[in-house]
Amino acid sequence: MSTLVLTIRESIRYRGRSGHLSWIAHRISGLAILAFLVMHVWDTANANFYPALYEWSIELFKHPLFALGEIALMAAVLYHAFNGIRITIMDFKPELWKHQTRSATIVWALFFVVFIPIAILMFRELMHGCAARGAACWQIPSLSDFLN
Amino acid sequence: MTTPTGITYRKVAVPSNLERRAFLFMRLSGAALLLLAVGHMMIQHVLNSSQNLTLQFVAQQWSSWGWRVYDMLLLFFAITHGFNGLRNVLEDYVHNRNAVKWINRFLFVFAILTIIWAGIAIATF
Ligand code: HEM
Numbered sequence: 001m002s003t004l005v006l007t008i009r010e011s012i013r014y015r016g017r018s019g020h021l022s023w024i025a026h027r028i029s030g031l032a033i034l035a036f037l038v039m040h041v042w043d044t045a046n047a048n049f050y051p052a053l054y055e056w057s058i059e060l061f062k063h064p065l066f067a068l069g070e071i072a073l074m075a076a077v078l079y080h081a082f083n084g085i086r087i088t089i090m091d092f093k094p095e096l097w098k099h100q101t102r103s104a105t106i107v108w109a110l111f112f113v114v115f116i117p118i119a120i121l122m123f124r125e126l127m128h129g130c131a132a133r134g135a136a137c138w139q140i141p142s143l144s145d146f147l148n
Numbered sequence: 149m150t151t152p153t154g155i156t157y158r159k160v161a162v163p164s165n166l167e168r169r170a171f172l173f174m175r176l177s178g179a180a181l182l183l184l185a186v187g188h189m190m191i192q193h194v195l196n197s198s199q200n201l202t203l204q205f206v207a208q209q210w211s212s213w214g215w216r217v218y219d220m221l222l223l224f225f226a227i228t229h230g231f232n233g234l235r236n237v238l239e240d241y242v243h244n245r246n247a248v249k250w251i252n253r254f255l256f257v258f259a260i261l262t263i264i265w266a267g268i269a270i271a272t273f
Binding site for chain 2: 003007027030031033034037038041042044045046047048049051054055058061062067070073074077078081084085087088091094095097098118121122125126128129132
């Protein structure tokens with residue numbers, strides 16, 4: 001346990017400036033996407049193997065908390081994708097290394113420019129869906145309703 | 149060679165081994181995922197929405213081979229890239245060689261099972 005605390009503390013404390021922040025963000029976004037992806041892939045396979053279970057899960061995913069998580073997932077994918085391209089270009093072009101800091105800033109700028117309008121669209125969709133379902137919006141769908 | 153700002157570098161031929169190929173694979177699959185994964189997010193979560201997702205919608209998409217191939221490619225690259233990335237991360241933090249070996253074996257089997265299970269789900273829908 002103390003090694004976990006040490007790892008987390010030292011990961012935050014290490015001061016590699018902008019590249020350090022990019023590294024943490026790339027690592028956490030990658031792991032977060034993977035955690036979601038494994039759940040998502042096994043769940044979507046249920047559309048074929050256990051359709052009733054799948055229909056329950058997609059109702060559950062309409063819940064506002066899941067819809068907010070979906071927006072966070074969008075952020076993770078966009079940042080990880082843009083920064084991954086930066087890493088790849090830098091790995092093969094050492095002559096660009098003098099632009100490390102600037103390249104990290106460009107990725108953050110690109111990320112915010114793309115993510116913010118998309119987040120607004122997704123949030124509006126969340127609100128529409130919630131309004132359409134009325135009181136059921138905050139309810140957790142009951143599994144037994146779907147299995148019968 | 150030295151750049152005007154004083155960064156010195158030289159090109160070296162890196163001998164090919166498993167780690168070198170894994171390194172290249174992360175970058176190659178990353179480029180593929182830029183289209184596949186970001187495209188998937190835009191198509192399914194912005195143009196369409198999970199707020200009105202239904203089983204019929206999934207059935208309609210997977211009745212076409214175009215969507216099936218798209219989703220299978222996404223499945224393959226996202227799982228292999230993601231699990232190889234996880235392996236990278238764990239090797240930074242787990243220092244017991246034997247533990248690393250067994251974690252890697254477990255991750256490998258789990259990743260393959262995931263691809264097969266979901267691949268069958270897509271192919272036979
Ligand atoms: C969307 C396009 C994507 C691009 C361009 C991309 C690019 C990259 C690159 C180049 C690396 C290697 C970083 C390094 O070796 O230092 C990496 C690491 C990683 N990626 Fe991706 N990736 C993408 C999507 C994904 C997806 C969908 C997942 C999840 C399934 C994922 C999970 C990871 C993980 C866990 C790592 C390891 C992080 C680390 O070593 O700190 N990536 N990505």
